[in-house]
């Protein structure tokens with residue numbers, strides 16, 4: 163085994179995946195530079211109101227890790243920074259970083275972990291649902307922001323709102339979206355509907371679904387409790403169109419279990435938009451010349467590993483849709499593989 167504990171790992175992206183990788187490497191004494199383009203770490207978790215499957219504060223995962231990381235002088239976090247250039251060397255990469263005021267810095271990275279995450283598809287091409295044209299038709303992250311407001315005590319002006327959730331918008335749709343299932347939206351739609359009922363007990367929530375996928379530890383129980391204890395109504399069917407009617411939103415759909423057309427008048431519609439690779443994931447894949455799948459997600463060498471190419475690893479949703487626990491686990495796995503590499507490398 164070599165003695166390469168002085169070799170630096172560059173982590174790109176400070177969401178849960180990148181933070182967990184930094185925590186594990188930091189604890190083991192390896193030098194780490196974590197580059198985050200925003201002014202805070204946490205990734206999408208900073209935008210969430212609560213977290214399935216245990217109704218936890220999503221920032222708990224971030225705060226716990228940051229408290230630990232701050233104890234490790236070998237971990238440097240560079241906010242508002244991006245990687246703008248890289249050159250392959252025999253034992254790593256020469257990388258140019260640039261902050262948002264244009265200041266540049268060069269580092270040598272002996273290993274790289276890509277943790278640049280995902281984003282939501284733009285659902286305005288689902289014109290029939292009125293996103294971007296009708297008020298109060300939101301995507302799921304915009305609704306998380308609204309839930310945060312409601313949780314903070316800023317309740318909606320409408321006393322007993324009706325909230326309708328449309329699942330699989332842009333996912334499992336070969337014509338206008340992506341053929342894949344985005345994996346996390348069955349769960350977060352249940353969470354959001356359950357939160358509406360908790361925060362506004364007089365509200366009504368409908369979830370329109372084709373089917374629901376709750377295959378994870380405690381997931382089925384979570385959705386069941388939302389339906390049975392919080393009285394969220396699940397309607398099997400795909401809404402065909404949303405109309406504006408006297409300041410409200412009229413949803414036409416077919417209940418495919420009952421075989422009857424249904425109409426629901428709602429105050430808010432939440433579209434569970436497909437996930438796709440973030441802009442940062444696409445940019446970093448090009449810069450480091452990484453293999454990607456046909457949608458732009460980073461492709462590991464084998465599906466069961468987090469290694470992408472020599473000295474480059476991936477973690478979290480830059481590879482595909484993953485829930486927070488999965489992102490954390492992949493961050494830990496990438497850190498372990500980096501340590502194995504650096505301990506072997508000359």
Ligand SMILES: Cc1cc2nc3c(=O)[nH]c(=O)nc-3n(C[C@H](O)[C@H](O)[C@H](O)COP(=O)(O)OP(=O)(O)OC[C@H]3O[C@@H](n4cnc5c(N)ncnc54)[C@H](O)[C@@H]3O)c2cc1C
Pocket residue numbers: 174175176177178179180197198199200203204205206207210212213214215243244245277278279280282302303306346350353440441442443445446477478479480484485486487489
């Ligand atoms: C509406 C919604 C609700 C959700 N609810 C839950 C829930 O209740 N429970 C749950 O388990 N999961 C939930 N999730 C999923 C959760 O958000 C993800 O599992 C998690 O955010 C993935 O973490 P990540 O680190 O892979 O990516 P991200 O959170 O996307 O973090 C990536 C980070 O990389 C940074 N970055 C990107 N490009 C660059 C670059 N070029 N240079 C530097 N930094 C860059 C970004 O700014 C970001 O900080 C939800 C997702 C959505 C959309």
Ligand code: SF4
Pocket residue numbers: 329330331333334342343344345346347348349373374375434
């Ligand atoms: S996770 Fe659920 S809502 Fe999301 S695409 Fe898959 S089936 Fe549809």
